[in-house]
Structures are given as structure tokens and as C-alpha cells.
Amino acid sequence: MQEEIFELIEGKKYARLRELLSDMNPADIAQILEDVPERELPVIFRILPKELAAEVFVEMDSEMQQLLIEAFSDTELREVMDELFMDDTVDIIDEMPATVAKRILSQTDAKTRKMINQLLAYPDDSAGSIMTTEYVDLKKNMTVDQAFDRIRNVGLDTETIYTCYVIDQSRHLLGIVTVKDLLLNEKSRVLSDIMDENIIYANTLDDKEEVAGQFEKYDLMALPVVDKESRLVGIVTVDDAIDVIQDEATEDIEKMAAILPSDKSYFRTGVFSTFKARIPWLMLLMISATFTGAIISSFEEKLTIFPALIAFIPMLMDTGGNSGSQSSVTIIRGISLGDIEFRDIFKVIWKEVRVALCCSTALAAVNFVKLWLVDYLLLHTFDPGKQIPEILVVCFTLLLTVIVAKFIGCVLPILAKRIGFDPAVMASPFITTIVDAISLFIYFRTAILILGI
Amino acid sequence: MQEEIFELIEGKKYARLRELLSDMNPADIAQILEDVPERELPVIFRILPKELAAEVFVEMDSEMQQLLIEAFSDTELREVMDELFMDDTVDIIDEMPATVAKRILSQTDAKTRKMINQLLAYPDDSAGSIMTTEYVDLKKNMTVDQAFDRIRNVGLDTETIYTCYVIDQSRHLLGIVTVKDLLLNEKSRVLSDIMDENIIYANTLDDKEEVAGQFEKYDLMALPVVDKESRLVGIVTVDDAIDVIQDEATEDIEKMAAILPSDKSYFRTGVFSTFKARIPWLMLLMISATFTGAIISSFEEKLTIFPALIAFIPMLMDTGGNSGSQSSVTIIRGISLGDIEFRDIFKVIWKEVRVALCCSTALAAVNFVKLWLVDYLLLHTFDPGKQIPEILVVCFTLLLTVIVAKFIGCVLPILAKRIGFDPAVMASPFITTIVDAISLFIYFRTAILILGI
Numbered sequence: 001m002q003e004e005i006f007e008l009i010e011g012k013k014y015a016r017l018r019e020l021l022s023d024m025n026p027a028d029i030a031q032i033l034e035d036v037p038e039r040e041l042p043v044i045f046r047i048l049p050k051e052l053a054a055e056v057f058v059e060m061d062s063e064m065q066q067l068l069i070e071a072f073s074d075t076e077l078r079e080v081m082d083e084l085f086m087d088d089t090v091d092i093i094d095e096m097p098a099t100v101a102k103r104i105l106s107q108t109d110a111k112t113r114k115m116i117n118q119l120l121a122y123p124d125d126s127a128g129s130i131m132t133t134e135y136v137d138l139k140k141n142m143t144v145d146q147a148f149d150r151i152r153n154v155g156l157d158t159e160t161i162y163t164c165y166v167i168d169q170s171r172h173l174l175g176i177v178t179v180k181d182l183l184l185n186e187k188s189r190v191l192s193d194i195m196d197e198n199i200i201y202a203n204t205l206d207d208k209e210e211v212a213g214q215f216e217k218y219d220l221m222a223l224p225v226v227d228k229e230s231r232l233v234g235i236v237t238v239d240d241a242i243d244v245i246q247d248e249a250t251e252d253i254e255k256m257a258a259i260l261p262s263d264k265s266y267f268r269t270g271v272f273s274t275f276k277a278r279i280p281w282l283m284l285l286m287i288s289a290t291f292t293g294a295i296i297s298s299f300e301e302k303l304t305i306f307p308a309l310i311a312f313i314p315m316l317m318d319t320g321g322n323s324g325s326q327s328s329v330t331i332i333r334g335i336s337l338g339d340i341e342f343r344d345i346f347k348v349i350w351k352e353v354r355v356a357l358c359c360s361t362a363l364a365a366v367n368f369v370k371l372w373l374v375d376y377l378l379l380h381t382f383d384p385g386k387q388i389p390e391i392l393v394v395c396f397t398l399l400l401t402v403i404v405a406k407f408i409g410c411v412l413p414i415l416a417k418r419i420g421f422d423p424a425v426m427a428s429p430f431i432t433t434i435v436d437a438i439s440l441f442i443y444f445r446t447a448i449l450i451l452g453i
Numbered sequence: 454m455q456e457e458i459f460e461l462i463e464g465k466k467y468a469r470l471r472e473l474l475s476d477m478n479p480a481d482i483a484q485i486l487e488d489v490p491e492r493e494l495p496v497i498f499r500i501l502p503k504e505l506a507a508e509v510f511v512e513m514d515s516e517m518q519q520l521l522i523e524a525f526s527d528t529e530l531r532e533v534m535d536e537l538f539m540d541d542t543v544d545i546i547d548e549m550p551a552t553v554a555k556r557i558l559s560q561t562d563a564k565t566r567k568m569i570n571q572l573l574a575y576p577d578d579s580a581g582s583i584m585t586t587e588y589v590d591l592k593k594n595m596t597v598d599q600a601f602d603r604i605r606n607v608g609l610d611t612e613t614i615y616t617c618y619v620i621d622q623s624r625h626l627l628g629i630v631t632v633k634d635l636l637l638n639e640k641s642r643v644l645s646d647i648m649d650e651n652i653i654y655a656n657t658l659d660d661k662e663e664v665a666g667q668f669e670k671y672d673l674m675a676l677p678v679v680d681k682e683s684r685l686v687g688i689v690t691v692d693d694a695i696d697v698i699q700d701e702a703t704e705d706i707e708k709m710a711a712i713l714p715s716d717k718s719y720f721r722t723g724v725f726s727t728f729k730a731r732i733p734w735l736m737l738l739m740i741s742a743t744f745t746g747a748i749i750s751s752f753e754e755k756l757t758i759f760p761a762l763i764a765f766i767p768m769l770m771d772t773g774g775n776s777g778s779q780s781s782v783t784i785i786r787g788i789s790l791g792d793i794e795f796r797d798i799f800k801v802i803w804k805e806v807r808v809a810l811c812c813s814t815a816l817a818a819v820n821f822v823k824l825w826l827v828d829y830l831l832l833h834t835f836d837p838g839k840q841i842p843e844i845l846v847v848c849f850t851l852l853l854t855v856i857v858a859k860f861i862g863c864v865l866p867i868l869a870k871r872i873g874f875d876p877a878v879m880a881s882p883f884i885t886t887i888v889d890a891i892s893l894f895i896y897f898r899t900a901i902l903i904l905g906i
Contacts, residue, residue: 023651027670152636161633162615179632180614183605198476216699217480219692221674238691239672245695246669249702250786253709257782258775266787267797271804275811278779282855285775286816287823289768297764304757311749313766314889315742321774321885322711322738326731329710333703334719344720351724358728363739370740402735432774436767 002032009040018047026052030059042071054083061268062095069100078107085159086112087132087240090119119234127211128204130244131225131234136164140174140192144182147191151179159237163222166195171231173199173224201226204233209248213338215241252336255422256329258285258429281429288433292440299444302453308387309447312394313440319363320401320439321432327352327409328431332423335413342418345411352410353403360402364395393447400446401439408434455485462493471500479505483512495524507536514721515548522553531560538612539565540585540693543572572687580664581657583697584678584687589617593627593645597635600644604632612690616675619648624684626652626677654679657686662701666791668694705789708875709782711738711882734882741886745893752897755906761840762900765847766893772816773854773892774885780805780862781884785876788866795871798864805863806856813855817848846900853899854892861887 008017021029029048033056036044045053045068057065057080069077081089081104093101093116105113115133122128135158138147147164155161164182166175175195185194201224202211214223215238223241225234251261258281262269269277296303296313303310331348334340340348371391409431413423447453461470474482482501486509489497498506498521510518510533522530534542534557546554546569558566568586575581588611591600600617608614617635619628628648638647654677655664667676668691676694678687704714711734715722722730749756749766756763784801787793793801824844862884866876900906 025651025653025671148636155633155637161636179636180608183601183614183632184608198478200478216692216695218478221691238674238695239669242669242691242695242698245698246702246790249699249706250790253702253706253782253786256706256709257778259779259783265790265792266783267792267800267804271807271811274804274808278776278808279812279815282772282775282779282812282816283819286768286772286820289771290823292767292771293764296767297761300760300763303763304760307753307757308750310753310756310763311746314745314749314770314893315739317767317770318742318745318885318889319735319739322735322882323731325710326712326735329706330712330719333706337699337703337718339718339720347720351720351727354724355727355731358724359732359735362732363735366736367739370743429775432771436771440767 002035005032006036009036009044014043014047017044018049021047022049022052026055027059029056030064033060033064038067042068046076050079051083054080058084058088058092061264062092063268065092066096066100069096069104074107077104081107085132085134086115086119086234087130087159090116090129094120122204125208126204127202127206127208127225127236128234130208130211130240131204131236132159132240133234134158135222135224135235136161137171137232138164138166138177138191140166140168140190140195142191143187144185144189144191144194145187147177147182159235160222163235165224165232165235166191167232171233173201173226173230173232175199176224199224202236203228208244209336211236212241212244212248216245217338248336252332252424255424256325256332256429258282285429285433288430289436292433292436295437295440295444302444302447305453306390306447306451308390309393309443313443316394316397316401316439316443317436319398320405320435323356323359323402324405324409324431324435327356327406328413331410331413335417335423340414342414345414348410348414349407352406356403356406359406360399363402364399367398368395389450393443393450396450397439397443397446400442401435404438404442405431405435408438455488458485459489462489462497467496467500470497471502474500475502475505479508480512482509483517486513486517491520495521499529503532504536507533511537511541511545514717515545516721518545519549519553522549522557527560530557534560538585538587539568539572539687540583540612543569543582547573575657578661579657580655580659580661580678580689581687583661583664583693584657584689585612585693586687587611588675588677588688589614590624590685591617591619591630591644593619593621593643593648595644596640597638597642597644597647598640600630600635612688613675616688618677618685618688619644620685624686626654626679626683626685628652629677652677655689656680661697662789664689665694665697665701669698701789705785705877708877709778709785709882711735738882738886741883742889745886745889748890748893748897755897755900758906759843759900759904761843762846762896766896769847769850769854769892769896770889772851773858773888776809776812776855777858777862777884777888780809780859781866784863784866788870788876793867795867798867801863801867802860805859809856809859812859813852816855817852820851821848842903846896846903849903850892850896850899853895854888857891857895858884858888861891 005017005020008020033041033044041064048056057068072080093104096104105116108116119128136151136154138150151161151164162179164177165173166177167173175197176199177191177195181194200214200218200220202214204225204227211223214220221238223236224232225236227233247263254261260277260280262273262277331340368391412431417423458470458473461473486494486497494517501509510521546557549557558569561569572581589604589607591603604614604617615632617630618626619630620626628650629652630644630648634647653667653671653673655667657678657680664676667673674691676689677685678689680686700716707714713730713733715726715730784793821844865884870876
């Protein structure tokens with residue numbers, strides 16, 4: 001398929017190309033156009049039927065969009081923009097350099113421009129920033145038949161027709177009517193009798209992640225958004241909610257791995273941008289790890305007396321780090337999904353401490369048996385008279401470290417969230433460093449106590 | 454709200470309770486019922502209007518469902534089951550102990566039972582396991598008006614009416630018609646003229662994660678599923694696709710944090726289950742960390758000559774681990790989202806190597822400056838004559854470790870995926886251990902080389 005298209009482009013067989021592309025899905029066309037040479041792009045774009053062209057345009061990444069806009073005449077630009085839904089227009093303008101954005105705005109009428117500027121003003125993470133302003137609004141005294149007439153009139157230009165919004169004269173939201181309701185009711189019934197007044201809605205400034213969560217919880221197709229005066233100003237559709245869910249998951253994963261989140265896909269991010277996203281945490285964590293080094297330094301002389309203790313440092317640090325991140329990651333995800341809130345903190349601690357007791361006992365026991373069986377009975381590298389105290393130190397440290405690591409791992413994200421920080425940022429990258437320092441501290445204190453050094 | 458409901462339950466004011474609950478959303482009612490004492494649950498459930506009761510039932514977790522089923526008479530059980538969509542019924546049966554499942558099946562008619570058993574047979578991660586069998590099917594010679602009649606007839610019992618499927622006599626999928634198409638066309642037009650024949654569909658055995666990806670890519674509301682003979686057997690709706698997207702993200706996050714994935718929420722998983730999900734990786738990683746210990750042991754004597762080298766071990770291990778997991782996590786997410794495939798491996802390596810060069814240079818430089826400025830000029834804990842070689846060892850190790858860590862971090866997930874392993878499992882938890890061992894090896898080799906020990 002892809003090869004055939006490239007051959008047609010090569011051979012400039014545009015009539016056949018148009019025919020072929022017209023049957024394809026916008027998302028697939030946009031994907032194919034990514035591999036087309038830049039100078040060919042405007043030509044191929046122009047042969048697409050007008051409506052399809054706009055749909056393909058929306059699916060493109062912002063670099064390709066900018067390239068096309070710069071190649072467009074004013075008329076072409078206006079034609080494409082006229083076909084777009086408001087939320088897509090705003091997204092595109094948001095990504096463009098100021099001059100390009102200005103040119104786009106200059107091609108829209110005053111009313112649209114005002115609307116766009118209003119939408120652009122909503123904070124990036126708000127419901128307002130992902131909503132669209134094209135929806136079907138109805139009046140409560142309309143009949144089912146009248147409602148269908150209105151849907152037929154405005155439906156082509158709205159993002160969804162299946163959920164319609166019943167509003168009063170000041171645009172206050174009164175109820176919701178679905179096309180299913182309309183189809184299953186008598187044509188003469190009045191909307192106020194059949195509309196659902198138990199509405200799930202969002203405010204323009206609500207967090208978009210929470211809004212996406214509502215789609216999941218209530219299995220919604222669309223969600224109305226109201227302003228401070230409870231007037232309907234837009235709707236969020238399920239496709240945008242899915243994008244938010246995916247983006248937020250990616251963002252959480254990036255933060256947990258000590259990366260500054262980016263909103264572009266892997267290959268779209270340049271080497272320098274990737275570097276900039278990764279180096280701040282690497283730097284911070286490297287510097288904070290020198291404190292762990294300081295703990296070792298202060299214990300240096302004693303370590304030269306018991307050099308065998310050095311070999312256990314990586315195992316204790318890693319096991320502590322892994323135990324801590326297991327807890328923190330579980331809790332962070334639970335917070336993201338709305339399963340865990342601040343009031344659950346003691347419930348969480350109680351659970352994590354019991355899990356930690358099981359884990360640490362099992363780990364310490366296996367470690368003890370391993371040292372005894374393998375190192376002593378099998379390899380004979382182990383001198384029971386001298387080293388049993390050392391092994392006790394290691395096992396006891398393991399026991400304590402895992403418990404402390406899991407405690408910190410579960411408490412830190414919840415506290416971070418409570419004081420308004422992002423749990424994924426505040427908790428996850430730091431866990432390893434904090435747990436490293438603590439596990440070494442426990443290790444050396446235990447050594448001093450048991451070995452009497 | 455919640456308190457008022459609890460008071461009504463306490464006071465057994467069931468008439469008012471029914472009134473209040475009837476206006477609420479099923480998901481909210483299910484959430485409130487979670488906190489109701491178990492013995493009250495069947496009573497409250499019985500006062501709900503029949504249809505709402507079934508909707509609430511679907512939203513409950515499996516423990517509550519089982520409790521209710523055990524309290525139901527056969528008639529009640531049949532009534533609830535009759536209201537459920539096929540995919541929900543199958544999900545519920547899948548979660549129940551064998552005896553309860555058998556009882557549910559005995560309350561369904563032979564045809565439904567056959568269908569349920571067919572759906573239960575699909576693998577857990579397949580499109581077949583999340584599809585429902587209730588949809589609107591149409592014939593291609595129907596008119597728009599006839600199509601509306603059919604929708605009115607069967608629509609109440611289907612999960613969505615908005616996308617309808619045009620099939621032939623052997624149930625082969627010919628095209629798709631949306632209610633929007635139907636509303637915007639003349640009543641006398643024939644479906645074969647207006648249906649969309651360019652269909653995005655899945656096969657029953659397709660991976661459900663890929664199916665969910667199609668919803669995201671093509672902004673779908675529902676996706677038809679066909680069997681090996683290309684006959685339409687069901688549809689996946691967008692709400693189920695969202696659940697898959699969330700579950701897969703949670704699963705990836707858990708795997709990256711060395712936890713065996715579970716499909717229950719945090720508080721629904723018992724202490725022992727949580728322990729079982731966490732201990733295997735902790736154990737494996739603890740044991741593999743002893744190899745790192747062995748590397749240190751083999752270098753023990755030399756470390757007692759240059760004890761200052763010990764203090765840098767945590768910093769080098771952590772920085773290596775962080776660098777590696779930044780890469781692996783980015784690549785694993787890219788693979789999940791379909792951005793990165795095996796054929797991109799050299800593109801990925803080339804990018805990661807350049808990023809690694811930038812990162813490692815910056816880190817080594819900062820480390821050098823820090824040791825020089827702070828430790829030498831400020832703290833005077835640094836003896837240039839003796840320790841400059843040591844610092845060179847540390848900086849050079851840092852340089853090399855970060856590059857190797859990022860290389861391994863990007864290659865391992867892609868290779869794991871290629872040979873059919875889960876990238877998130879195979880790559881992420883192991884990265885730290887592998888990088889630890891490698892960074893220590895580099896550290897000691899460099900020390901031997903530069904310090905001449």
C-alpha cells in the first residue's frame with residue numbers, strides 16, 4: 001500500500017493517488033505523509049478532498065502542520081481552518097510560533113477569533129484547554145421531532161451529536177438528552193420530560209486528568225464543561241479523554257524514572273531536548289549520592305578492619321532501593337487512579353509495614369541460608385568463628401532496611417501530594433538516594449553495635 | 454450525601470432511600486455500598502429499581518458481587534443477569550469461584566450459556582475477551598427508515614446504537630453506518646449507498662492492547678471484531694478500551710518497578726497477595742546483587758590500599774542505574790505506545806549514544822569541578838598530589854558508565870520484545886543490577902590502570 005502510494009507520487013499520477021487516498025483513514029494518510037519529501041507535501045495535500053484534507057491535517061505533527069501552513073495561500077488556510085473543530089484549531093495554534101499563529105488568527109472571523117483567544121487562555125492542564133465549543137444545544141420545551149430537526153441542522157458541524165445539551169436562555173445546563181433517548185421516545189414528547197437532570201459535568205478550571213478519570217468511572221462519551229456562572233461553555237469528548245489518559249500515564253512513568261516529562265513522542269524529541277529532560281535529575285541525584293559517599297567515608301577506617309563488609313554494600317543498597325520503589329510506585333499509581341487519598345495514609349502504612357515484615361523476613365532468611373549453605377558448606381570461603389557476627393550484621397541490616405524503605409516509599413508520595421507537590425516527581429527519583437543513605441547508616445550502626453568496633 | 458444515605462439505612466427508611474438512590478449514578482452508588490455493612494447489602498440492593506440495580510451490580514468489585522449472588526434467590530439472580538450486557542456477564546463469571554459460576558450459568562437459557570462459554574474461551578489478553586455480542590446489525594438493502602425501525606427494536610438491549618454494522622446472510626461485515634449518517638440522509642436512501650466500507654476491525658485473537666491503540670489512533674467509539682472466517686462476532690466499545698489502556702499502563706509501571714502485575718486495586722489486594730507479587734523480583738535481584746558483591750570482594754585488598762575509592766561506589770552505581778533506567782523506561786513506553794519497533798534499533802542506539810555523550814560529559818565535568826572546588830579549595834579534605842589520579846578514575850568511570858548504561862538501557866527492551874519477552878519485565882528490573890556490576894567492573898579496571906595497583 002505504502003509503496004504503491006510512493007510510486008504514484010514519484011510518477012506524479014495524482015488522479016489515481018487521489019482515488020487511493022480518498023478511501024483511506026486520515027490517521028493512516030498522515031502517517032504515510034510523514035515519509036514523503038517535504039517539497040512534495042503541499043502538492044499531495046492539495047489533491048485530497050477538502051474535508052479529508054482537514055482531517056488529515058489534524059492528525060499530523062506540528063512540524064508538518066507548520067510546513068503546510070507556510071505553503072498555504074490565505075484562501076487555502078481559511079478553507080482548512082473552517083473545517084476544523086475548535087479544540088483542534090486551538091491545539092494547532094498553541095503549537096505554532098507566534099507569527100504563524102497570528103496568520104492563522106487573521107484568517108478567522110472576529111467571533112471565532114474571540115473564542116480561540118478565550119480557549120487559549122485556559123491553563124494547560126485544565127478542562128477548558130481540551131474542550132471543544134461545537135455541540136448540539138437544545139431547549140427544554142422542544143419536542144423529540146424538533147430536536148431531531150436541530151440535530152440535522154447543526155449536527156454536521158459538531159464533534160458529537162449523540163449527547164445533546166438542554167440549556168435555558170442564559171445557557172445554564174438543565175439536562176442531557178442522548179440520541180438513543182430521542183429514538184426510543186415518541187416524536188411528540190417534550191424534552192423536559194425525557195432529559196436526564198442528574199448531570200456529570202466539569203468546571204473549566206478542573207484538572208484535565210480528573211476529567212479524564214470521570215470518563216473512566218462513568219463510561220462517558222462526552223462531558224459538559226461549565227464556567228464559574230454554571231453556564232455551558234463547551235464539551236470534552238471521549239477521544240480527547242483517552243489522549244489525556246495516555247499522556248498522563250507516560251508523564252507519570254517519565255517522572256518515576258527521573259526524567260522531566262515531554263509531550264512529544266520519542267523520535268520527535270531532539271537529542272538536545274532529550275538531554276535537557278534527563279540531565280537535571282541525573283545531576284541532582286549524583287550530587288545527593290555524594291552524601292551517601294560521605295557516610296561511607298566516615299566509616300572508612302572501620303571498613304579497612306572488616307573489609308568483607310564492603311562487598312555487601314551493593315546488595316543492601318539495591319535491595320533497599322528496590323523495596324522502596326516497589327512501594328512508592330504502587331502508591332503513586334494508586335494516587336493517579338484515585339484509589340488512594342491522604343485520609344488513607346494510616347491504612348496504607350499499616351498494609352505496607354505488614355508486607356515489609358513478610359518481605360524482609362524472607363529476604364534475610366534466604367540471605368542467611370545462602371551464606372551458610374553456599375559460602376560455608378560448599379565454597380568454604382566462610383569462617384564461622386569469625387564471620388557469623390558479620391553475617392548477623394548483614395541480615396539484620398537487610399531486615400531493617402526493607403521495612404524502612406517500604407515505609408518511606410509509601411509515606412513520601414502521599415505527603416508530597418498533600419503539600420501540593422507532584423507525588424511522581426517528589427517521591428520516586430529520591431527514594432533510591434534516601435534509602436541508600438539510610439541503609440548504609442543502619443548497616444554501619446549495626447556493625448558498630450554487633451562487631452563492637 | 455453519603456452520610457444522609459447511611460442515616461437512612463440505619464433508620465431503615467427504605468422508601469426515601471430508594472428515592473434518593475434512584476437519582477444517582479450507578480458508579481457512585483456502588484462506591485457508597487462498599488462502606489455498607491455486608492448484612493445490609495442485599496436489603497439495600499433489593500430496593501433499587503431493577504435496571505439500576507443491574508447497572509450498580511456491574512460497577513461493584515467481585516467480592517461484593519459474590520456476596521450478593523450468594524444472597525440472591527434464583528429468580529433474583531436471573532433478573533439481574535438478564536439486564537447485563539454479555540461482556541459484563543462474562544467478566545463477572547470469570548471472577549467467581551467455580552460453584553458460583555456454575556449457578557449463574559444454570560440460570561441462563563441454553564443459547565446464552567453457549568455464547569458465554571464461547572466468550573470465556575478467548576485468551577485473557579485477546580480482543581475476544583473484551584468484546585460484547587450485543588450490537589445493532591443491519592442489511593445492506595434496508596432503507597434509512599427501516600434501519601431506524603430496527604434500531605428502535607433492538608437498541609434498548611445493545612451496548613451502543615450509534616455505530617451499526619451492515620452484514621450479509623453469512624454475517625460477513627460489509628460496512629458501517631453511524632446514526633449520524635442515518636440522520637443526515639434521506640429516509641428512503643438504501644444503506645449500501647451510504648455505508649462506509651473502509652472498516653477498521655479486529656480479529657478475535659488480536660492483542661487487546663493493540664485493539665485499544667486503534668481506538669486512540671482512529672478516535673473510535675466502537676470496533677467490530679470478526680472471527681477467522683471474517684464473520685462479525687462482536688464489538689468492543691470505547692469504555693472497555695479505556696479500561697484496557699489504564700490497566701496496561703498500570704501493568705507496565707508495576708513491571709518496571711519489579712512487581713508482578715495484579716489486576717486488583719491497591720486496597721483490594723491482600724497483604725499476602727501483595728507480598729507474593731513483590732518478593733520474587735526482590736529475591737532474584739538480591740541474589741544477583743551478590744555477584745556485584747563478588748566483584749568488590751575480588752578487589753578487596755586493593756580497596757584497603759585506596760580506601761577513598763570506597764566512598765564513590767554508591768554515587769557511581771546510582772548514577773549508572775539512573776542513566777540506564779531513564780533510557781529503558783523511555784524505550785519501553787515508546788514500544789507500548791507503538792512509537793518504537795525493532796527496525797528502529799539503530800536509530801534508537803544512535804540517538805541514545807549522543808544523549809549519553811552529552812549527559813556523561815556534563816556529569817563528569819560537574820563531578821570534577823565539585824571535587825576540586827568544594828573538597829580541595831573549600832574543605833581542604835583533598836590532597837592534590839595524591840588524589841588527582843583517584844579523581845580521574847572516578848570521572849573517567851562516570852563517563853564510561855553512563856554511556857554503557859544508556860546503551861544497555863535502550864537495547865535490552867527492544868531485544869526482549871524481539872525474542873517475544875515482555876520488554877517491561879525483562880529490561881527494567883534487571884537494568885540496575887546489570888549496570889551496577891558493569892560500573893563496578895569499569896571502576897576497578899580503571900583504578901588498576903590509572904593508579905597502577
